[in-house]
């Protein structure tokens with residue numbers, strides 16, 4: 287049982303960290319700079335820890351930039367306010383995501399103007415159905431070997447779809463439930479203490495207020511674990527934080 291719990295939590299948090307640290311804060315927002323070698327190392331690790339549910343960085347970056355520009359309007363690729371349920375929202379998100387990868391949807395130039403990391407060979411390999419199935423087979427084999435009984439197999443779908451599940455929780459809950467510190471003109475919300483389990487990503491209201499600020503926590507009771515780790519990586523010079531605080535006038539909501 288311990289092996290399964292360690293595997294599940296390890297997969298959850300490693301996948302989430304690289305989702306937040308690399309796909310979100312680097313590919314989409316460029317909150318730090320790093321050397322080409324470290325960029326490749328982060329890219330490779332993101333692929334490996336997301337495994338069967340690898341989200342190709344350039345498609346992720348374009349969609350996420352669209353999300354900020356059109357937050358909670360009809361052009362937002364995944365606003366919970368335009369879908370009946372989370373499943374329908376994710377179906378639509380997957381279609382747009384695939385459209386960018388196949389070239390069927392061409393992104394507006396404003397969403398590709400800023401640097402987007404691309405590693406064509408790894409993208410093709412990681413996105414290939416055989417690679418995804420092999421990862422799925424490896425997760426299943428681990429469970430066959432270590433799970434004390436069949437009930438544990440109910441966790442397997444979470445491993446198969448880890449990246450999209452974490453994205454769906456953030457996009458659905460982060461724009462629907464919780465409190466807001468700032469008036470952003472959208473439905474973005476913060477959730478605490480659950481935000482800690484999502485490593486800072488559920489502070490959507492704070493993040494939409496200052497999208498280039500690497501620290502998503504703004505109040506004393508909010509804690510952004512991903513940012514905390516980023517400060518450590520900055521201190522040992524693996525990355526250099528470049529994020530700017532919001533430079534326009536603060537429109538803090540009365541508490």
Ligand SMILES: [Zn+2]
Pocket residue numbers: 353457460461474490494
């Ligand atoms: Zn958002």
Ligand SMILES: [Zn+2]
Pocket residue numbers: 310314315350354493497
């Ligand atoms: Zn963002």
